[in-house]
Amino acid sequence: MTESAANTSPQERGGEMPWHPVTRSRSHELVLDQIEEQILAGTLRVGDRLPGERDLASHLQVSRAAVREAIRSLEAQGVVRSGVGSGKDAGTVVSAMPxxxxxxxxxxxxxxxxxxxxxxxxxxxxxxxxxxxxxxxxxxxxxxxxxxxxxxxxxxxxxxxxxxxxxxxxxxxxxxxxxxxxxxxxxxxxxxxxxxxxxxxxxxxxxxxxxxxxxxxxxxxxxxxxxxxxxxxxxxxxxxxxxxxxxxxxxxxxx
Structure with missing residues (x-):
């Protein structure tokens, strides 16, 4: 993947990401399932930034706590990295698993x-x-x-x-x-x-x-x-x- 492609969002490469609401039961696990589906389908790639916590919770109709727990799990696995602030490293970004x-x-x-x-x-x-x-x-x-x-x-x-x-x-x-x-x-x-x-x-x-x-x-x-x-x-x-x-x-x- 070229540097320019890595710096573009899935939306910029064409179309909205198909986020779907999830049920309340085990909601953080279902958030994980949806992110995994996006990665396997190629909609999310290394370098892509996930929607913000508030937006992702709204898309999936779950609590922000469920999103936060799912992101922490993915961070522990090395699938994403999270940065604070407003620069290019801010937000939650899909990363290559070490x-x-x-x-x-x-x-x-x-x-x-x-x-x-x-x-x-x-x-x-x-x-x-x-x-x-x-x-x-x-x-x-x-x-x-x-x-x-x-x-x-x-x-x-x-x-x-x-x-x-x-x-x-x-x-x-x-x-x-x-x-x-x-x-x-x-x-x-x-x-x-x-x-x-x-x-x-x-x-x-x-x-x-x-x-x-x-x-x-x-x-x-x-x-x-x-x-x-x-x-x-x-x-x-x-x-x-x-x-x-x-x-x-x-x-x-x-x-």
Whole structure:
């Protein structure tokens, strides 16, 4: 979208926005529904300004409190930003959702939804196969340095389970970031982050098997990194697949 298009209102691009009155029951949720419909239909785009609180309440025939609650919810999600005053940043403006906001929402939904573990593993495999294959063709020098730093930290003799888990997460996140596909990266990061605590719990429950499992995970990571560095996307994807599934098997035996 050009700068001039981003600075125009939906009305200026053609026609009134079709706001419809909503029922009083759960009115703030229905306000959210209407704004979402406008975004999905393309009537509201990034940079567009919503009607003022008073006007929007009048259009939808709800209280200003309901509009205010809906806007606060959208702000928390990163969908809109609100500014005070009378300048160009004043009012409520539709904004591009930051990656952090998307990953936060996905992470929380995965953690709360209580999906079967095998479903989560399968989803991770699908996403991380894609991330690894893409990283093999897109990773930069900085990306490789981030992966190596995480792996080197995991190989320190004094690393404990919590630090090991944090570095393991950092390694997988670095691969996702190197993929060059923002959506795949965000979904991969959200899934891996959602598993951080369960994985840490499993690592802590390994007892005497901790050293053996940690050595296997390190070996897997070295093999994945080698495949990505060689530019072999297919091999990198296969090694990530095997790593996630074998790690799940090893960790599921923990007390």
């Amino acid at each position: 990656s952090q906001a998307l990953t936060r929402l996905l992470r929380l939904h995965v953690a709360l939804a209580n999906f079967p573990m095998l479903d989560v593993v399968d989803a991770r495999v699908m996403l991380e196969r894609s991330s690894a294959a893409l990283a093999a063709g897109h990773a930069s020098t900085e990306d490789f340095e981030t992966m190596r730093t995480a792996l080197e930290g995991m190989e320190r003799p004094d690393v404990d389970q919590e630090k090991f888990n944090d570095l393991d997460t950092a390694f997988h996140v670095a691969i996702a970031e190197a993929s060059g596909n923002r959506l795949v990266a965000d979904m991969t990061i959200a899934l891996r982050d959602s598993m951080r605590r369960p994985i840490l719990h499993a690592l802590n429950g390994l007892g005497s098997d901790w050293v053996r499992v940690a050595d296997q995970l390190r070996a897997d990571h070295r093999a994945i990194l080698a495949a990505i560095e060689s530019g072999d996307g297919e091999l990198a994807a296969e090694r990530v697949d095997q790593h996630i599934r074998s790690a799940h098997t090893a960790l599921s035996t923990a007390d």
